[in-house]
Amino acid sequence: MDTQTLSARTEFAAAINQICSERGIAPETVLNAINSALVASFKKDYPEQALKFEEEELIVSADVDSDNGQFKLFVGKEDAKKKDLKEITPPGFGRIAAQAAKQVILQTIREAERDSVLADYQEHIGEVMTGMVQRMDGRNVVIDLGRGQAVMPPDEQVRTEYYRLNSRLSVYLKEIAETVKGKQIIVSRSDDRLLAGLFEREVPEVSSGAVLIKAIAREAGSRSKVAVESTQAGVDPVGSCVGQKGVRVQAVINELNNEKIDIIQYSEEKDKFIKSALAPAEGLNISFDKRSGETTVTVPSDQLSLAIGRGGQNVKLAAKLTGTKIRIISDQASPESAIVATGTEEYEIDQLSLDTKARNILVESGLTHIEDLTEDKLDTVKGIGPKTLEKIKVQLASYKS
Structure with a gap:
């Protein structure tokens, strides 16, 4: 055996042992991967022999000694015992083996580190973390969380926000999802739970459980309503979240790029809760229709615009916060002129006249x-037939005209 080959094998064994001990990788994992790489290298560098073995229905296998790095190649029938295998290690194969092993070890390191990072962040799902905008990947924002990278897809972004490179921001760690690029950490800026997590971070009473966040209604980047209640006597839930001179809620607002936040006292009394949710409107008269599940709110004419809000935002958020279908009507108007809002999520595509099934499939x-x-994205949506697709395109053209 030449000196170079011996040196390569010595380095080879040392590399395996070092990687396994430092990275916490099972030796079997590395050795099995190296065995596969050695067989692949043999087939690539000795194609005629490999083809001959294949024609004879013989299987090429490799064996690496984890103690000294010695390796051998064998050939034999698929179900042959080790003693029946024939050694076929070519002369000078050591350098090829060392290179193959190096590549396998590097790949194993990368995969092990990635698995370790994912396992670490798996334990933090549901938490708010601070990261830095690293780069854009198509429409995705890649966030550096420290040990690992996370991805913020378009539907988890806030449409009014611009994500500058190297800017720091708080994100909600939503899930570890299987994507076309493998497992990825998914974070969000639009999720309601980001808002809850920020209050937990800024308000000691929330983190201790003395104040509970009962419900959140949010139009990310614009305005949110948060319903809170106290679990301890003498604790003011709204005051605790606002803080002295508004310092606590302002810290949350700053993290959300000046998103407006209304903090509301939660109540089990439905009418009282709805009145609070429709603030700043005052002088409201509420009636319930048990059969339809609808709540009618009669509002003084001078309070109507406040109750409805710009673009219906206030009543929509109130409906979502309370889980109630709210019907707003002025005390000087006819019932037919009522504004109706539900607690269901609304999207920009709701401005198109789509049937419920098509709308839900798109969402x-x-x-x-x-x-x-x-057109490219619509053509890839599953569950929408040609006729429905054509209707969507017609509605889209009408909307844009």
Whole structure:
């Protein structure tokens, strides 16, 4: 055996032992991967022999000694015992083996480190973390969380926000999802739970459980309503979240790029809760229709615009916060002129006159904004037939005209 080959094998064994001990990788994992790489290298560098063995229905296998790095190649029948295998290690194969092993070890290191990072962040799902915008990957924002990278897809972004490179921001660690690029850490800026996590971080009473966040209604980047209640006597839930001179809620607002936040006292009394949710409107008269499940709120004419809000935002958020279908009507108007809002999630595509099934399929496919409805994306949506697709395109053309 030449000196170079011996040196290569010595380095080879040392590398395996070092990697296994430092990275916490099972030796079997590395050795099995190296065995496969050696067989692949043999077939690549000795194609005629490999083809001959294949024609004879013989299987090429490799064996690496984890103690000294010695390796051998064998050939034999698929179910042959080790003693019946024939050694076929070619002369000078050591350098090829060392190179193959190096590549396998590097790949194993990368995979082991990635698995370790994912396992670490798996334990932090549901938490708010601070990261830095690293780069854009198509429409995705890649966030550096420290040990690992996370991805913020378009539907988890806030449409009014611009994500500058190297800017720091708080994100909600939503899940570890299987994607076309493998497992990825998914974070969000639009999730309601980001808002809850920020209050937990800024308000000691929330983190201790003295104040509970009962419900959140949010139009990310614009305005949110948060319902809170106290679990301890003498603790003011709204005051605790606002903080002295508004310092606590302002810290949350700053993290959300000046998103407006209304903090509301939760109540089990439905009418009282709805009145609070419709603030700043005052002088409201509430009636319930048990049969339809609808709540009618009669509002003084001078309070109507406050109750409804710009673009219906206030009543929509109130309906979502309370889980109630709210019907707003002025005390000087006819019932037919009522404004109705439900507690269901609304999207920009709701401005199109789509049937419920088509609308839901688009939402489930992540196509919630008008600009998402490109021809390429629509053609890939499963569950929508040619006729429905044509109707969507007609509605889209009508909307843009």
